[in-house]
Amino acid sequence: MPVTATPPSAGSATGHVFDRIDFPVDERAHEQVVFCQDSVTGLRAIIALHSTTLGPALGGTRFRAYRDEGSALTDVLRLSRGMTYKAAAAGLELGGGKAVIIGDPHAIKTPELLRAYGDFVERLGGRYVTAGDVGTNSDDLDLIGQSTAHVVGRNVIAGGSGDSGPNTALGVFQAMRAAAVRAWGDRELQGRTVGVEGAGKVGFELMALLSDAGANIVVADPYQPSLDRALAAFPQVRVAADVRAERLDVYAPCALGATLNATSIEMLDTSIVCGAANNQLLDPSIERALGDRGIVWVPDYVANSGGLIQVEGELRGRSTEEVRSRVEKVFDTMSFILDTADRESILHGIAADRIARRRLDGPA
Structure with a gap:
């Protein structure tokens, strides 16, 4: 399958990965940002790994018709940073990551595109574990899971924990x-x-x-x-x-x-x-x-953080009852x-x- 990596939009202020002016000056940098493109299925995606300090970077895949590539990059950088802090504040042994697929899911989402995206996730070797987000659901994750083992939130029948x-x-x-x-x-x-x-x-x-x-x-x-x-x-x-x-x-x-x-x-x-x-x-x-x-x-x-606690539980083999108990402790946190x-x-x-x-x- 033809695959290439594409750079951010040239000349766009929101197309920058380094020296971002919209992050605090003392903010830790993202570890890795991957631009993914598959010419056969029309896939254009960005995977951002903010931190793997505490464990693999876990975060959902958002499928959305962004205004432009720079807007998608800004969103994935902010979302992946948030996942790092979400996991850390919740006491989970996980890092923070996120992905976006660019395009209207109602118009371009196909099984082939999702499987192609799964190929890119697989190539990261487990440093990034994906899940659902806006524009993706457990059925989509089942398809992504045909190309990678590094996915959580699939349907129960497919071995997942279901909708978060x-x-x-x-x-x-x-x-x-x-x-x-x-x-x-x-x-x-x-x-x-x-x-x-x-x-x-x-x-x-x-x-x-x-x-x-x-x-x-x-x-x-x-x-x-x-x-x-x-x-x-x-x-x-x-x-x-x-x-x-x-x-x-x-x-x-x-x-x-x-x-x-x-x-x-x-x-x-x-x-x-x-x-x-x-x-x-x-x-x-x-x-x-x-x-x-x-x-x-x-x-x-x-x-x-309840959804992350659920899929972390799926990753670690926790029972439904244990997961719910941990989510209820958001009150204490x-x-x-x-x-x-x-x-x-x-x-x-x-x-x-x-x-x-x-x-x-x-x-x-």
């Missing part, structure tokens, strides 16, 4: 309850109004948990089939054009990232921000602005981060990063 959405949602729910203790002195969410942005596989599962907990749910999603499914399951849910404009107790971003920026936070009327979306803050200064308004922000890579932030008079995101870095740096 329920455990991702459970982690978000537990982190939300920890934030509720900080905001209101009570972990219970009964009677609280939660705005769920995104009714996809994680948002849907989060709504189920919130419904069982007696919360009032407002949902927004531009994809009508997702809304229809949510309303069929939870007829009491109210639909909004933009949940950020609603009066809420909790804003739960569960779609794509960067929904919190200087403009959007001005419209927020909420006490807590806690959701499954990655890279929710447009830039780190937004957390300070949220804090100045008395809003508790839960670092996204802590809240959404988030409580510890909140306590650390108070004790050291720092922001929650900085506290989470410091805890992760202590593991990454090892014994002094």
Whole structure:
């Protein structure tokens, strides 16, 4: 099969791998970035390994129609960094990696393309283990798994642990309850109004948990089939054009990232921000602005770590019960981060990063 490696887009500021201006100056560099292309299937993908200090770099494959190659590169670099910190903060023996496949999955996704992508994963020799993400599911992972053993999250019948959405949602729910203790002195969410942005596989599962907990749910999603499914399951849910404009107790971003920026936070009327979306803050200064308004922000890579805990369990052969128990401990992890932030008079995101870095740096 013809395969080639392609460089980033020439002349684009977002096409750079080295000397990125959008990462902190003290940030550890990515270990390896692989550009993958297969002319037969039309595959164009980028695999980014941020760190393998604690173990193999594990992270999902996002399949998305990016505006351009530079945008895809920026996304995969940010997402893979987040996976390093997610694994470290969760106490897992894993590194951080991520991959993106460029293109509309509804238009170009084929079994042949997925198997070609699996070939590239295999060539990394286990340094990168892939899983599902936006635009990919367990059926896709089964196909990728025909070309590589370094994949988790496949269907149970194929030897995997299945969809990680329920455990991702459970982690978000537990982190939300920890934030509720900080905001209101009570972990219970009964009677609280939660705005769920995104009714996809994680948002849907989060709504189920919130419904069982007696919360009032407002949902927004531009994809009508997702809304229809949510309303069929939870007829009491109210639909909004933009949940950020609603009066809420909790804003739960569960779609794509960067929904919190200087403009959007001005419209927020909420006490807590806690959701499954990655890279929710447009830039780190937004957390300070949220804090100045008395809003508790839960670092996204802590809240959404349940899916990673599940696939790590698959990799290590843990039972379903053990995995669920570990996901429920996201409550304890988030409580510890909140306590650390108070004790050291720092922001929650900085506290989470410091805890992760202590593991990454090892014994002094």
